[in-house]
Amino acid sequence: MARIAIVGTGFVGRAWAISYARAGYDIALWDQDADAARKALDYIVGVLPDLAANDLTDGQAPEVILDRLKPVARLAEALEGVDHVQENTPENLEVKRAVFAELDRLAAPEAVLASSTSALLPSAFTEGLPGRRRCLVVHPLNPPYLIPAAELVPAPWTSPETMERTADLLRRAGHAPIVMKREIDGFLMNRLQGALLEEAFRLVADGYASVEDVDIGLRDGLALRWSFMGPFETIDLNAPGGVRDYVLRYQQIYSNIFPSMQRRVDWAGPVIETVEADRRKRLPPSDLGRRAMWRDRQLMALAAHKRRTRRELGD
Amino acid sequence: MARIAIVGTGFVGRAWAISYARAGYDIALWDQDADAARKALDYIVGVLPDLAANDLTDGQAPEVILDRLKPVARLAEALEGVDHVQENTPENLEVKRAVFAELDRLAAPEAVLASSTSALLPSAFTEGLPGRRRCLVVHPLNPPYLIPAAELVPAPWTSPETMERTADLLRRAGHAPIVMKREIDGFLMNRLQGALLEEAFRLVADGYASVEDVDIGLRDGLALRWSFMGPFETIDLNAPGGVRDYVLRYQQIYSNIFPSMQRRVDWAGPVIETVEADRRKRLPPSDLGRRAMWRDRQLMALAAHKRRTRRELGD
Missing domain, CATH: 3.40.50.720 (NAD(P)-binding Rossmann-like Domain)
Structure with a gap:
């Protein structure tokens, strides 16, 4: 040991x-x-x-x-x-x-x-x-x-x-x-998180969606599959011929929207007022600590769930 | 009805x-x-x-x-x-x-x-x-x-x-x-997914990480919290003073890496050979259908799990 x-x-x-x-x-x-x-x-x-x-x-x-x-x-x-x-x-x-x-x-x-x-x-x-x-x-x-x-x-x-x-x-x-094979600022996870957060802040700042709607899009949508497969396996299973087939069918959608992702919104600018107002309406400052404990209990329950499904459904 | x-x-x-x-x-x-x-x-x-x-x-x-x-x-x-x-x-x-x-x-x-x-x-x-x-x-x-x-x-x-x-x-x-409050190409979920996938393809194309390591970063990392909270609530709980505190503490990390996200990698270019080789090594083409059934069973189990935790831990 x-x-x-x-x-x-x-x-x-x-x-x-x-x-x-x-x-x-x-x-x-x-x-x-x-x-x-x-x-x-x-x-x-x-x-x-x-x-x-x-x-x-x-x-x-x-x-x-x-x-x-x-x-x-x-x-x-x-x-x-x-x-x-x-x-x-x-x-x-x-x-x-x-x-x-x-x-x-x-x-x-x-x-x-x-x-x-x-x-x-x-x-x-x-x-x-x-x-x-x-x-x-x-x-x-x-x-x-x-x-x-x-x-x-x-x-x-x-x-x-x-x-x-x-x-x-x-x-x-x-x-x-x-x-990782070599170092890069943000490493892997903060780079992936950052890419998604940049778009999340942009969507809210530009008035396309609410803070809560972004969270719904992940917690009731995208992150469900990602939580047991990750994004590459997800797209690998989203076209009949696997990931290459997916890329050939759908890359156009993503390359079309890429140019509109080149502008960075200052997260601490006007958008933070919108984000904070929405979050504090749902969770008063005095409840932040209690909610962090809820998060940890959710993570524990999810860990137990994933161990169970690994046993029952395989990796 | x-x-x-x-x-x-x-x-x-x-x-x-x-x-x-x-x-x-x-x-x-x-x-x-x-x-x-x-x-x-x-x-x-x-x-x-x-x-x-x-x-x-x-x-x-x-x-x-x-x-x-x-x-x-x-x-x-x-x-x-x-x-x-x-x-x-x-x-x-x-x-x-x-x-x-x-x-x-x-x-x-x-x-x-x-x-x-x-x-x-x-x-x-x-x-x-x-x-x-x-x-x-x-x-x-x-x-x-x-x-x-x-x-x-x-x-x-x-x-x-x-x-x-x-x-x-x-x-x-x-x-x-x-x-959504108004229309935009990619709507909300494909825009968020696209932002993350662009970075995922870049990291693989530039030789920083493997396809599997990106998937690990989500399925054993980022997507765990996102699967029950979403990204805004996640950062709201990741600094003692909530989301504004998070932004003031950590935005610099994200704004530093933003310039390196301005270049788009062609998903169908050389990187697709790497991505497909890795995926097909883990999952032969003949198993794609079986794996899609596994995914649906995982989603069913996750839906049941989320209903249970909603009951036991609250929303």
Whole structure:
């Protein structure tokens, strides 16, 4: 079983800790704020019973998982003998550079150094390091213990072995690793999300549809098939001869609308008033926290549903 | 209860027939090919037991639903006393113009005339009609008896009453109508799908990720939350202060990547070889039909799951 250090135990770090500990890995929790690792553990104590009740702990009792999590006071201690470091410090280039220099100096040479960053390219904070071949980005969607996909992003110098070992570590933890071939701003998921959001904001800004109608179009429409097949398999099954047939039949529709997607609407401009008015009408500010808990329960129920259909209908 | 005429009973028409008949509406099936309506009925006979077995017929026996479906030989007969016409003829402007002229001439003045077209704007084939105020597009995702969303698209002259009556008819059939405010190429869902697909094809063509990795990014990542919340609610819950807070924190990431989305990759160019090779490796051509049945079973299971969570967790 692997030993893992979680470096930075805030919102993202504590969630990774749950995912890795559930997989049977031994976890050291370290944060530069001495209290933070303790607080993360308190949070995890609260979440585990919910996961167990939703059959999302592989039959393990919460205590068994908790036993694998150890807050430690010194970074060097957290890094002792680890196979994988998951770094979750603030999204600031200078911070990442300093942290990765220290990780590379302190961690055993065979340890992989992975950053959870969503905004910075791995090349930007690992170039000068002696151990840069073992550095990469492993970016989750939140929370990773409920969302399997995580994207592995190499810098130009990241070794293939680093990518393979990390993909394997994630797979053994029930994750679905996306193994990117080279780095690009936004990685894969935020680029796809961004492309869709740009069109969503444009449609609302230009007065074609309401905020709620966009959400209906996904939650009662497009995202149903995508939630178990993805977009390529969806179009592969949407023409009798498969994806090539689909492209030959329908590409014209999409290439016709492409020119009207070249203009960016400022999301923080007038359209945000429309978007926020609609959202706050449906969900008052005081209910945001409660609704986030509802979302996590929905994600748990969906994870259980997908496991069931995988058993009954196959992958 | 409403009376509905299905005009054109192929792939799309027969699926609408199931959705409307399940809602209790009386359905006349007409197709210019005299055999087609009969064949559509045979198809429906095959599907209904599956729907009943998945608790997707509101407890109604298949025979009860079948009783509401009547193939008729003459168009005038199909249109007698109808409240709503759902037209599903070939995606050809001249055909649509001719069909709509005939529908407008033959149908009682209070009937709504709805086209299932995905490719043509309603203004393009209804402008010259005396009854153009009652014409619109009602575009489903396939199959509509498993996917609630359907987009209502007005021509500039479509009356508000036509939009309201149609939205109401769909809601009573368990649909989630998207009520667009004005027409635009691609409507809402194909525009959102297209925006995402453009980025998906670009990422594969430029060698950043595999076809399968894009699908993982949706089916194990982005589409999980979207499948019960949609993209606006997702970002509303992804920052402590709601959607405005999200936009202020993260818009920069998206505006940075926008310029790299201005170039269109020809989907039928070299990239289609990569896409097809990957898809055909995972799914041989002979398995496309079997896989489409798997997709429909997945959609049925997901519909049942969403009904259950709505009951247990609320909307």
